Amino acid sequence: MDFSAVSSALKTIGELTQEVTSLWGVDEQVEGLASELRWMQSFLKVADGIKVDNELIRTSVVEIRELAYDAEDVIETFSLKVASKRKGGFSNCIKRSACFLKEGCLLHQIKSEIEKITAKIKELTRQLKTYDVSKFGVDGEGPSSSTERRVSRRSYPHVMDDNIVGLGKDIKKLVPVLLDEQSECRVISICGMGGLGKTTLAKKIYHESQVVGHFKHLAWAYVSQNCQERKVWEDILSDLNILSEADKKMKVEKLSEKLSSFLEKNKCLVILDDIWNTEVWDNLKPAFSARETKSKILLTSRNKEIISHADKNGFLYELQCLNYEQSWELFQKIAIPPTNSPGYKIDAKMTELGEDMVKHCAGLPLAIIILGGILATKYPSLTEWLKVSANVKSYLNNDKGEVLRDVLALSYDDLPPYLRPCFLYLSHFPEDYEIPADRLIQLWIAEGIVSSKQEGDEGQIAEDVAEGHLLELAERCMIQVRERDIATLKIRSFQMHDLMRDVCLSKGKQQKFLYIADQSNAASYPLLGGFVEFLHTNFFGYSALKVRAFDHFCSSISLYRGRKRTIFCH
Ligand SMILES: Nc1ncnc2c1ncn2[C@@H]1O[C@H](COP(=O)(O)OP(=O)(O)OP(=O)(O)O)[C@@H](O)[C@H]1O
Ligand SMILES: [Mg+2]
Numbered sequence: 001m002d003f004s005a006v007s008s009a010l011k012t013i014g015e016l017t018q019e020v021t022s023l024w025g026v027d028e029q030v031e032g033l034a035s036e037l038r039w040m041q042s043f044l045k046v047a048d049g050i051k052v053d054n055e056l057i058r059t060s061v062v063e064i065r066e067l068a069y070d071a072e073d074v075i076e077t078f079s080l081k082v083a084s085k086r087k088g089g090f091s092n093c094i095k096r097s098a099c100f101l102k103e104g105c106l107l108h109q110i111k112s113e114i115e116k117i118t119a120k121i122k123e124l125t126r127q128l129k130t131y132d133v134s135k136f137g138v139d140g141e142g143p144s145s146s147t148e149r150r151v152s153r154r155s156y157p158h159v160m161d162d163n164i165v166g167l168g169k170d171i172k173k174l175v176p177v178l179l180d181e182q183s184e185c186r187v188i189s190i191c192g193m194g195g196l197g198k199t200t201l202a203k204k205i206y207h208e209s210q211v212v213g214h215f216k217h218l219a220w221a222y223v224s225q226n227c228q229e230r231k232v233w234e235d236i237l238s239d240l241n242i243l244s245e246a247d248k249k250m251k252v253e254k255l256s257e258k259l260s261s262f263l264e265k266n267k268c269l270v271i272l273d274d275i276w277n278t279e280v281w282d283n284l285k286p287a288f289s290a291r292e293t294k295s296k297i298l299l300t301s302r303n304k305e306i307i308s309h310a311d312k313n314g315f316l317y318e319l320q321c322l323n324y325e326q327s328w329e330l331f332q333k334i335a336i337p338p339t340n341s342p343g344y345k346i347d348a349k350m351t352e353l354g355e356d357m358v359k360h361c362a363g364l365p366l367a368i369i370i371l372g373g374i375l376a377t378k379y380p381s382l383t384e385w386l387k388v389s390a391n392v393k394s395y396l397n398n399d400k401g402e403v404l405r406d407v408l409a410l411s412y413d414d415l416p417p418y419l420r421p422c423f424l425y426l427s428h429f430p431e432d433y434e435i436p437a438d439r440l441i442q443l444w445i446a447e448g449i450v451s452s453k454q455e456g457d458e459g460q461i462a463e464d465v466a467e468g469h470l471l472e473l474a475e476r477c478m479i480q481v482r483e484r485d486i487a488t489l490k491i492r493s494f495q496m497h498d499l500m501r502d503v504c505l506s507k508g509k510q511q512k513f514l515y516i517a518d519q520s521n522a523a524s525y526p527l528l529g530g531f532v533e534f535l536h537t538n539f540f541g542y543s544a545l546k547v548r549a550f551d552h553f554c555s556s557i558s559l560y561r562g563r564k565r566t567i568f569c570h
Pocket of ligand 2 (some may be wrong): 198200238273274300
């Protein structure tokens with residue numbers, strides 16, 4: 001459950017009452033609203049800590065988020081339109097008397113809006129008071145202890161690629177097929193379910209010395225569901241160092257001819273990551289049609305059918321799940337912090353719990369690292385591990401095929417409240433997008449999702465708090481670090497696994513954290529009917545820009561319902 005919006009509204013109210021010279025006229029209403037919000041916040045905090053799952057509470061949370069955001073909007077409007085104008089001396093007084101009537105109307109309007117919101121919150125409060133959440137017991141070891149552990153672990157952040165296990169056997173099988181110049185086989189496909197490690201294996205092969213030595217050129221392209229041939233071909237031409245400015249304006253057919261002819265004459269390895277279905281392959285194949293060539297195509301896909309469709313002499317490699325020993329090895333690498341003392345081990349009870357939890361992951365690497373990530377933030381508390389273990393049992397006791405979905409859901413539910421809006425905010429970024437950490441941190445702060453912390457004498461500025469949050473998401477394996485600063489180990493850029501992004505999008509939509517507007521529902525969102533202002537489009541390389549019809553720019557946009565209304569295009 002999420003009470004971030006309530007906290008955010010409370011914070012805004014707190015800040016504004018200090019900022020504005022006077023709340024004269026609405027102070028009573030604002031105080032009434034703040035006290036309702038405070039009750040709601042503590043209620044949700046308790047309910048969240050003990051994971052009360054109840055239909056009424058769930059729908060109330062969605063409603064309270066909306067009401068809290070509305071409250072923020074109204075208070076901010078008051079601050080901008082009324083309170084700020086009250087500052088100033090005598091000259092302002094003359095101007096102000098002219099505006100007195102207008103101000104009076106506005107004041108009246110704001111007053112009644114606050115009262116309406118407060119009444120709605122009161123009604124919700126009344127319903128929720130029927131639930132005595134305290135009888136479930138309140139969690140004593142809350143986020144503060146986890147914060148301490150996080151701080152103590154900051155010097156040992158794990159970089160995902162160092163943690164790879166197994167794959168030796170797979171590489172041994174695949175590399176000879178790739179290097180075989182006599183065979184008719186042109187296309188090799190690594191298949192298996194989502195999160196099994198297909199991309200990880202393809203990456204290993206891409207860096208394998210024998211492979212690098214054999215092929216004259218190597219290229220990598222991420223394909224995905226919303227594949228655009230032009231983008232894929234341009235990416236490959238760019239990796240092959242033959243993409244010119246003129247090519248970018250060239251007709252798409254010419255681009256594929258250029259690529260096809262280069263692949264025919266030069267010994268290249270092209271990796272196409274994540275081919276969704278045979279139609280996607282059909283769209284891309286004109287560039288890979290050369291037969292008399294020593295070039296090879298390695299693709300990864302969840303779909304077994306593609307290989308027979310792509311090449312009748314093609315080679316299908318079905319990647320297997322990790323065996324138990326490999327699963328346990330991977331789990332330990334993630335869940336247990338590295339330490340300077342050799343022979344560092346967890347105690348027998350924790351080992352037993354860990355082994356049992358790993359078994360539930362059925363050898364799926366993504367499930368293992370996410371579970372390990374959850375436990376890493378709770379190390380070395382046996383009590384915390386026991387709690388996660390109980391959750392694993394309740395989340396993963398049904399359908400074996402749904403292991404991954406359940407572990408991903410658990411990883412979200414296990415997030416402490418302050419990390420949830422940070423995580424949900426990531427849903428705005430396009431699939432497979434390498435997110436620059438510094439830009440994200442600026443956005444988090446600008447949106448009021450992260451702010452400075454005052455704990456005793458040791459305050460932390462907002463940037464430091466945000467960096468800590470990002471590290472914690474990485475430690476939980478909910479994001480994949482791409483680049484770190486060598487000296488400070490700070491995250492410079494990261495990505496999100498597509499399956500984790502799906503969770504992020506669905507939770508964001510469910511909690512009304514964001515709206516996704518695409519061609520199908522554009523008309524229903526009032527903003528899209530007229531001018532759309534892309535507040536953060538400079539993030540994607542455009543400067544401030546206004547468009548009437550968003551379909552020229554993007555296939556979908558997401559709208560973040562926060563302090564400001566932020567719009568991202570995908
Ligand atoms: N053998 C392994 N050892 C350690 N970690 C692994 C291994 N295989 C996969 N992982 C980790 O699991 C995560 C998912 O792997 P990957 O992205 O390769 O899966 P995938 O099969 O390509 O999934 P999708 O079908 O969604 O593209 C990655 O973060 C990766 O680091
Ligand atoms: Mg993949």
